[in-house]
Amino acid sequence: MVKIPVKTSIPQSDPPRSPRETLPTMYDLPSENPEEPGLDEFHLKQSNLLSKTFQPTNQDPDQVFCATDLNLYYDVTHPQWYKRPDWFGVSGVSKLYEGGELRLSYVTWQERINPLVVVELLSPSTEAEDLGRTTSAAGQPPTKWQVYEEILRVPYYIIFSRYTNQLQFFQLTGARYQEQELAVSAPQIWIPELELGLGLWEGDYESCTRCWLRWCDRSGNLILTPTERAEQAILRAENLAQKLRELGVNPDEV
DSSP states (O other): OOOOOOOOOOOOOSSOOOHHHHSOOTTTSOOOOTTSOOOOHHHHHHHHHHHHTOOOTTSOGGGEEEESSOOEEOOTTSTTOEEOOSEEEEESSOSSBTTTBOOSSEEHHHHOOOOSEEEEEEOTTTHHHHTTOOOOOTTSOOOHHHIIIIISOOSEEEEEETTTOOEEEEEEETTEEEEOOOOSSSOSEEETTTTEEEEEEEEEETTEEEEEEEEEOTTOOBOOOHHHHHHHHHHHHHHHHHHHHHTTOOGGGO
16 A cells, blocks of 8 residues: 555644544545556446446435445554455435545544445455455554454455456354345345345446346335436337327427
8 A cells, every 4th residue: 555644633622622623534534546447338327327227215415425446444553555446335314525625535433423335346356355265464554354254344345246247245244244034036136224225137238238236225226326217208209299199299389
């Protein structure tokens, strides 16, 4: 990891400022690492699909945040340590940082709310760490699994393999992740705090037909993307126009 000097504190005033004011913010911490590879096309499309359909029905849309490949800072005692989940979602924080800025990174000690759900998309270079099969040396950053399970205590951890279309679901039970059995039909995974489910869907997204991970409602109905909603609206209008023509009514005159 590239070491970049960061601000660890600012001069105290009288009375002392709160820790939130004196600890590093996203403006003080690096948001990019040129040594890390970029995302491949599948990672971009799949993460984009998750973000476009992450619409909890029981939440204020302005109090829900999700991100793809964004630095997630988790330890104020080691402020330069971060993980970079393929996708994560948070409930109860402003969609924009402090109500007005796009986030450069997600700094947990500033946000005060940890992610509720993390999704990792398996790739050969990250599979072992994603599945908790690696360990960290003394004095080195903890593994991704350790951060999610022990430090951030992310309640829902989901892993999807594009190569086998295998979906794995881990839920925090006590102090450890326990793999959960998937439901036979959608939603294969249900997250009650969001009133949203996740399941596998075979279909076309952005001109690519394959198995995708998608959000759905309790009945398994897909949460539509803005493009899909627009297409449905056009189709309904065309069907209505056709019915009017069959009744001898010109839809352009209605």
